[in-house]
Amino acid sequence: MMTARLRCGLVFVLLAGVALTGCSGADSVDRGDVNYEKYTAKQIYERGEYDLARNAPDRAANVFAEVERLYPYSDWAKRALIMQSFAYHEAKDYESSRAAAQRFVDFYPTDEDAAYAQYLVALSYYDQIDEVGRDQRLTFEALQALREVIERYPDSEYANAAKLKFDLAFDHLASKEMEVGRYYLKRDHFTAAINRFRVVVEDFQTTTHTAEALHRLVEAYLSLGLTNEARTAGAILGYNFRGTEWYEDSYKLLTGRGLTLEAVGDNWLRQVYRQMLKGRWL
Numbered sequence: 001m002m003t004a005r006l007r008c009g010l011v012f013v014l015l016a017g018v019a020l021t022g023c024s025g026a027d028s029v030d031r032g033d034v035n036y037e038k039y040t041a042k043q044i045y046e047r048g049e050y051d052l053a054r055n056a057p058d059r060a061a062n063v064f065a066e067v068e069r070l071y072p073y074s075d076w077a078k079r080a081l082i083m084q085s086f087a088y089h090e091a092k093d094y095e096s097s098r099a100a101a102q103r104f105v106d107f108y109p110t111d112e113d114a115a116y117a118q119y120l121v122a123l124s125y126y127d128q129i130d131e132v133g134r135d136q137r138l139t140f141e142a143l144q145a146l147r148e149v150i151e152r153y154p155d156s157e158y159a160n161a162a163k164l165k166f167d168l169a170f171d172h173l174a175s176k177e178m179e180v181g182r183y184y185l186k187r188d189h190f191t192a193a194i195n196r197f198r199v200v201v202e203d204f205q206t207t208t209h210t211a212e213a214l215h216r217l218v219e220a221y222l223s224l225g226l227t228n229e230a231r232t233a234g235a236i237l238g239y240n241f242r243g244t245e246w247y248e249d250s251y252k253l254l255t256g257r258g259l260t261l262e263a264v265g266d267n268w269l270r271q272v273y274r275q276m277l278k279g280r281w282l
Contacts, residue, residue: 036066041076048083057090061100078104082113085120089127098124115149115156122146126165129172136176142169167206174204174213181216190220201236201272211237215246217269218253228265230254235263236273 036044044067051060064087067080081104088097101120108114122145128138146169149162181196193216200213214237221230234254237247238261254261263273 036063036070041067041071041074041080044070045076045080045083048080048087052083052087052090057087058093061087061091061093061096078108078111081107082117082120085117089120089123094124094128115153115158118145118149118153119158119162122149122162122165126169129169136173139169139172139176143173170204171207171209174200174207174209177204178209178213178216181213185216185220188223190224194220198268201269211241211244211246214241215250218250222253222257227257227259229267229269231259231261232263232265232267232269232273234259234261236269236276237261239273239276 034047039047044063048060048063048067051057051063061084064080064084067074068077068084071077081100085097085100085104088094088100098121101117101124104111104117105114105121108117122142125138125142125145129142143166146162146166149156150159150166153159177196177199181193181200184190184193184196197213197216197220200207200209201217204210214233217233218230218237221227221233231254234247234250237244237250241247251261263270
């Protein structure tokens with residue numbers, strides 16, 4: 001995803017008319033032994049586009065870097081810098097992509113492509129989030145970088161995409177808490193499981209995992225004999241998620257023991273229930 005100007009500028013030249021290819025020969029260019037000082041910034045930039053078109057993003061990134069090195073104060077250098085970040089990202093060299101994009105934001109904070117550069121910074125983290133079980137540091141980094149896009153460039157074409165990815169990354173964190181909570185629950189470590197599910201209910205209410213977290217709380221609290229907490233969790237389920245399988249399962253568990261689904265006692269879930277009724281939760 002790029003700005004309109006970059007999309008128009010990224011014309012993939014696949015014919016022999018590309019200056020560097022025509023002058024040096026395709027084979028020598030592929031070996032990377034081109035003397036770039038002989039060519040203009042525009043010619044080198046077009047060579048980078050050519051390499052992108054040939055599915056050689058790592059080579060393209062190096063070519064775009066030559067524009068920045070040889071013509072550091074030109075408009076071509078500015079355009080090449082953000083294309084360098086894009087090419088590195090295509091090559092899955094996320095650290096180099098992030099570094100180039102961050103340089104663009106630092107050097108050209110008011111440029112029309114600054115929003116895209118900031119978005120590339122965020123993507124360099126986001127596109128490494130692949131498995132729930134991995135270290136969640138990258139997810140936190142992605143959330144922070146995506147928030148930068150949303151807050152600094154709210155009117156850009158990337159704000160909506162950043163919001164969507166922010167929600168998905170947020171959901172990813174909730175998934176991690178649920179995974180660990182289920183692990184503890186299966187091994188009858190009920191207090192440890194409750195702590196994980198509580199995080200989901202209190203900190204990740206807007207994710208898709210809240211209903212299951214409440215049901216798991218019903219299971220865990222019933223196992224500990226804490227019926228007030230279990231009934232209150234069931235009441236929250238009934239108020240917000242009555243049409244889900246999680247509510248049905250909790251309803252069977254509670255009523256099967258002669259318990260009603262209502263907020264009772266003085267516990268953290270009762271506070272959540274009060275907030276919910278006042279319209280400040282979910």
